[in-house]
Amino acid sequence: MLSLAVHKLEIRYPGLPAPALDIPALFIEPGTHIALTGPSGAGKTTFINIAVGMERVRSGKVEWDGENLAAMSEGRRDRWRARNAGLVMQDFHLFPGLSALGNVLLPQRLSRFRLPGDMRSRALDMLARVGIDRADQPVETMSRGQMQRVAVARALVGRPGVIIADEPTASLDAGSGEAVASLLLDLARETKATLIVATHDARLTGRLDRILQLENGWVRG
Ligand SMILES: Nc1ncnc2c1ncn2[C@@H]1O[C@H](COP(=O)(O)OP(=O)(O)OP(=O)(O)O)[C@@H](O)[C@H]1O
Secondary structure, eight states: OOOEEEEEEEEOOTTOSSOSEEEEEEEEOTTOEEEEEOSTTSSHHHHHHHHTTSSOOSSSEEEETTEEGGGSOHHHHHHHHHHHEEEEOTTOOOOTTSBHHHHHHHHHHHHSSSOOTTHHHHHHHHHHHTTOOOTTSBGGGSOHHHHHHHHHHHHHTTOOSEEEEESTTTTSOHHHHHHHHHHHHHHHHHHTOEEEEEOOOHHHHTTSSEEEEEETTEEEO
């Protein structure tokens, strides 16, 4: 579990008169479960991209347990992300042509010199945990709810210190959404990960510890 400290963060885009993000100070306690909410265009996706080092910060600090992503090169940020962050993105980012198991193992293969001996069995356990019993099924033949669960298994198999999910229940029916939300919360609690979830889903925000409300790049809560 990791803490996040943000100082004097300002993100501007060409053509946008006000900053897309303007956060003087923000601290997230390690192990907290955070909901990131706000209307369309408020800066949620920008915040997520910045928090996991996918976008460069030119002004301010973004420190996870004292490691400042803003001071790192792109390569170091990529390595930091591979070691520390589990991502569940809105459109899953799964690789067609690979099985569920292949998808769960792929980031582990890419980020390590050699796959730990128990990683395959951990991946199979994690897939069983999220309710995927055909680990060899090609992902492109799966339903959206199943794909979402594979994405959750992939994000969590490396036991990351922080889990970040962008609208993880959007595009799922109520039952599948509820199941994915419960899984994320249970697994984050078990692995003691810090969890940040961008969501409009009131059933999900109600189950998290703290709500960060974004409004025109400003954060409240
Ligand atoms: N690469 C970019 N270039 C220019 N403007 C951008 C860029 N990325 C984001 N923006 C702008 O920054 C603002 C914040 O966008 P962001 O995608 O973070 O909002 P959001 O809260 O995630 O919205 P949504 O809920 O609709 O996904 C918007 O006005 C958007 O148009």
